[in-house]
Amino acid sequence: MTVASQTVGFLGLGAMGLPMATNLVKAGFDVIAWNRSRPALEAAGAAGCRTAADPAEVAAATSVVITMLPDLPQVEALLQAGDGLLAPPGRAMDTLVVMGTVSPVRVRALAGDLTARGVTVVDAPVSGGVTGAAQGTLSVMVGAEPAPYDRVLPYLEAMGGTVRRMGGVGAGSLTKACNQLVVAGTLVSLAEAVLLAERGGLDTEALLDVLAGGLARSEVLTQKHHHLSHSDFTASGPARYLLKDLGFVQDSADDERVSLPLADTVTGLYRAVEDQGLGEYDNSVVLRLLRGAEPAGAREIPHPYHTKG
Incomplete structure (x- = not known):
């Protein structure tokens, strides 16, 4: 499979999320993006992302979904809503990459809950600020088992200059x-x-x-x-x-x-x-x-x- 044919979902197009999604596009990935704010979603479209009407559309289109949101409550809200990531009956999403800064304790609990629903959680918070997000030089700290880490690594490398697996889920946070x-x-x-x-x-x-x-x-x-x-x-x-x-x-x-x-x-x-x-x-x-x-x-x-x- 060529890089250009790989699709990845991206939710959360804030000051850091938008340039991160843009760097995925620049690396040749097919990015399907969603954000509550319409202007940010339009900016993502202008940067080359495909845009979705709701999170469910993202989850139906790709197996790997990245979130760049302030905390886990925002992630959990997008999972459980009627048009959320877990909603589509033919859901393709089986890997959720949480890139916001969240509690290590809570993200491990979330991973345990989602495993029963067929979703693997990878926590991959970043450091480097807006400048690092724009330049694609973020430091990405990953918590995942080796197989899911290898699977999402190409996406993370498109956004970060340093990407390191630190251990199992929660270790990144x-x-x-x-x-x-x-x-x-x-x-x-x-x-x-x-x-x-x-x-x-x-x-x-x-x-x-x-x-x-x-x-x-x-x-x-x-x-x-x-x-x-x-x-x-x-x-x-x-x-x-x-x-x-x-x-x-x-x-x-x-x-x-x-x-x-x-x-x-x-x-x-x-x-x-x-x-x-x-x-x-x-x-x-x-x-x-x-x-x-x-x-x-x-x-x-x-x-x-x-x-x-």
Whole structure:
């Protein structure tokens, strides 16, 4: 079978999903796409995707369906609806690839439920943001047994620069939880460094340039340099989403019975960000929280995050 003849379904054409589906088209795949938003669906059509009227049409047309949705409740809603993925009597779908960031615990439970209905679940969350989605350089972390992994690998390689099977179902999402813990911890460390530099009279842009040239450099620093140095909290990655992901870290820690003191502290900080109504801002907005600029919630932050005026 040639690549051009292979059909894959794609549901969820948001800021990352649309370029991911587009990259599948560019790789020669026949993509049948669906999205609740009509403009996004029309954009997918303009990019070369075939468009479907509902999820059931996608499931009837192809054996492999990819979802790029915010969380498992959205995936589950598309499975169970009257026009959902499990609805068509002649359903072709037998493999569901969940590429959004979801709970490792819950995706394993979903996989168990769907096995009885003839559907294999592969969890394959990504890291790399909108830029990585557009460039096809995402890091894809996969949870699957070897056979389904081999089956979906060509699709994943069309969207990612690094694709790695981490273990059975749920392992991809656990890897993403680890990734998000490092991202959140790094963001808080950078925000604290900027705050300390400000209070000490340093030029914060110069500080971040120096950090980027040494051992402290990271992709987080590269992507958040402007946000932190200019206090520009226009969202590229909303703080609310990172808080959701940190909840999955906590779920996994409870499931594995491991203590993660840094995760506890960072989760508390991002919960305070959300409580102050800042969840729609960029996840670097934790700097604004640490500055104590907001009246509500800041006094509840544990002592190490209080600053002297």
